[in-house]
Amino acid sequence: MSEKVLMPAEDDRFNYKEIRSDRKSGVLLHITSLPSPYGIGTMGAAARDFIDFLAEAGQSYWQILPIGPTGFGDSPYQSFSTRSGNPYLIDIDLLIKEDLLEHNEPLEFDFGSDEEKVDFSLMWKNRLNLLRLAWERMHQKKVPSALLQEFEDFKTAECEDWLEDYAIFMSIKNEYGGAPWNEWPDALKLRNPVHLAEFAETHKEEIEFREFLQFIFFRQWEGLHSYARNAGIEIMGDLPIYVAGDSVEVWTEPELFQMDDDLNPTFVSGTPPDDYADGGQLWGSPLFKWEAHEEEGFAWWIERVRFQMRFYDMLRLDHFRGFESYWAVPYGDPTARRGQWVQGPADKLFDAIKEELGDLPMFAEDLGYMTKEVSDFRERTGFPSMKVMQFAFNPNDLSDYLPHNMVENAVLYTGTHDNDTILGWKEEEASQEELVFAKKYLGLNKEEGFVWGMMRGAATTVAKTVIFQMQDLLELDNSARMNVPATLGGNWDWRMKSDALNSELAQKLRELTRISGRITAKEAVKVPPSAKHKKPETV
Numbered sequence: 001m002s003e004k005v006l007m008p009a010e011d012d013r014f015n016y017k018e019i020r021s022d023r024k025s026g027v028l029l030h031i032t033s034l035p036s037p038y039g040i041g042t043m044g045a046a047a048r049d050f051i052d053f054l055a056e057a058g059q060s061y062w063q064i065l066p067i068g069p070t071g072f073g074d075s076p077y078q079s080f081s082t083r084s085g086n087p088y089l090i091d092i093d094l095l096i097k098e099d100l101l102e103h104n105e106p107l108e109f110d111f112g113s114d115e116e117k118v119d120f121s122l123m124w125k126n127r128l129n130l131l132r133l134a135w136e137r138m139h140q141k142k143v144p145s146a147l148l149q150e151f152e153d154f155k156t157a158e159c160e161d162w163l164e165d166y167a168i169f170m171s172i173k174n175e176y177g178g179a180p181w182n183e184w185p186d187a188l189k190l191r192n193p194v195h196l197a198e199f200a201e202t203h204k205e206e207i208e209f210r211e212f213l214q215f216i217f218f219r220q221w222e223g224l225h226s227y228a229r230n231a232g233i234e235i236m237g238d239l240p241i242y243v244a245g246d247s248v249e250v251w252t253e254p255e256l257f258q259m260d261d262d263l264n265p266t267f268v269s270g271t272p273p274d275d276y277a278d279g280g281q282l283w284g285s286p287l288f289k290w291e292a293h294e295e296e297g298f299a300w301w302i303e304r305v306r307f308q309m310r311f312y313d314m315l316r317l318d319h320f321r322g323f324e325s326y327w328a329v330p331y332g333d334p335t336a337r338r339g340q341w342v343q344g345p346a347d348k349l350f351d352a353i354k355e356e357l358g359d360l361p362m363f364a365e366d367l368g369y370m371t372k373e374v375s376d377f378r379e380r381t382g383f384p385s386m387k388v389m390q391f392a393f394n395p396n397d398l399s400d401y402l403p404h405n406m407v408e409n410a411v412l413y414t415g416t417h418d419n420d421t422i423l424g425w426k427e428e429e430a431s432q433e434e435l436v437f438a439k440k441y442l443g444l445n446k447e448e449g450f451v452w453g454m455m456r457g458a459a460t461t462v463a464k465t466v467i468f469q470m471q472d473l474l475e476l477d478n479s480a481r482m483n484v485p486a487t488l489g490g491n492w493d494w495r496m497k498s499d500a501l502n503s504e505l506a507q508k509l510r511e512l513t514r515i516s517g518r519i520t521a522k523e524a525v526k527v528p529p530s531a532k533h534k535k536p537e538t539v
Helices: 045-056 091-097 118-140 145-175 193-204 202-232 246-250 289-295 300-309 346-355 372-381 421-427 430-444 450-461 503-515
Strands: 025-029 062-063 234-239 265-272 282-285 315-316 325-330 338-344 361-366 385-388 409-412 465-469
Touching: 045 062, 045 202, 045 503, 062 465, 091 385, 118 145, 118 202, 145 193, 145 202, 145 246, 145 338, 193 202, 202 234, 234 300, 300 315, 300 346, 338 346, 346 372, 361 385, 430 450, 450 465
Parallel strands: 025 062, 025 465, 062 234, 234 315, 315 361, 385 409, 409 465
Antiparallel strands: 265 282, 265 325, 325 338
16 A cells, blocks of 8 residues: 655645655566676676666666576576576676686687677577586585585475476486477386486486586575665566476476376467467467366465565566466467467465465566456456556557556556567557657657657556666667567567666666656665766767
8 A cells, every 4th residue: 555645735625645655666677688798698797787777776676587497489488497597597707706617618608799689599509518517616526615515405405395306307308309308208208206216316417417507596596686685676577377388397297287198288378369460379388277276275386476486576477367267279279269268267376375375566467358357356366457558559449558547556568578669669560640649648759759758658657666678768679679479589589788777877767767756755865876887988
């Protein structure tokens, strides 16, 4: 609830007025998009610099995308595990600092020369080979004993819960050239305990290497998360509703998914045809067997959410409408056209989560085809909804995304990782009628600029939380777009240039945040940090 600040009445008509003091904003930037000399953003110095930038700019949140290990297509929403971390995000310089790598060793590997794009093929080819050098030093005990003990403590704490299954899964996958688990030999595909034990015995070092990667990931993540908290920045995570078919979760517990006797999915996830995708979106993840989850009191989901809250301070629930009813597509169909709506668990699931974990800081990604049932369901959970201003300006359809229709209990974006950048929307996607409507409605002008005018329009709504894309702060076009839904290839690879952050940009964002009431009174009187992000000199 909003805090109420009592102010002296200006005349006899009012006794007080309510000042909303819980308004906040933040920036969406995935970790992979940070600058780095090693081809991909990591949890190192650039991440801390970005946190400093957010603090200087008066922000409250850093929103990221899912941080699990990615497979085919490089999508963070298709991970090999919902609990493990992506080894690509491990910072190389931190490993050098701890003597797990030598200064010259990263120079032996090619991670690409384009500072604005991730080359995932080079990541797959070379990243783990570099990290194996760090593992060799750990394995040979050429590191301080305290670090060795930390590793042992990590394995003791995590193995029984998830780490052992994950490490074996990734080791088998490595043994068979990255093949999905349903293409493994039957004894391993079906988890024959004798054959699994034999594999574990003959692949001890590979399994421990996978455990080591997770130890380093969690160690670096905890350091980064602590840094953010000390700076007053909360990390906002993203929980995909579905898990990838080629994941340790489906391999270890296929009974919780809609699978046949041969462990093939019967129905898979997607969305129905719409104006953006004539054949719908075919995501292809196996659907949950919700009756099996309900029989066990939704324990799998409770533990999944509990684990995610180790990573984050707030959690976005991806494709929230799928919990009320979901689009089920027959397995093997080339498009999502033949899908049908099927009832989901709705209140039963979230009542169980709340009973076990209490009220959690989560919000609902409730975009797409909405119904009254979905809206009522979200209202019952109390979760903030999600709004996108790019969808607001159809002059023939008064959208509930327009600022005058906005509600307080919402997280508002000008656009998300699945949308155009604001400049890209203006130049490529929006109709002339939409642009005219947006300019008139928001009072956009050349001095302010279209992009910052759109962000100002979002910031000054009543929505409690506003999230800006980093690409929009930098006024980039669609060459910096993160993802085009229903397409494969060329997604998820944008990176921010190393000289992008500076104090001038931080102060510009801070002023927008201040005038829209999204900096607390205590924060507003602080003198901004003097100059960690100096504007680079021009040549």
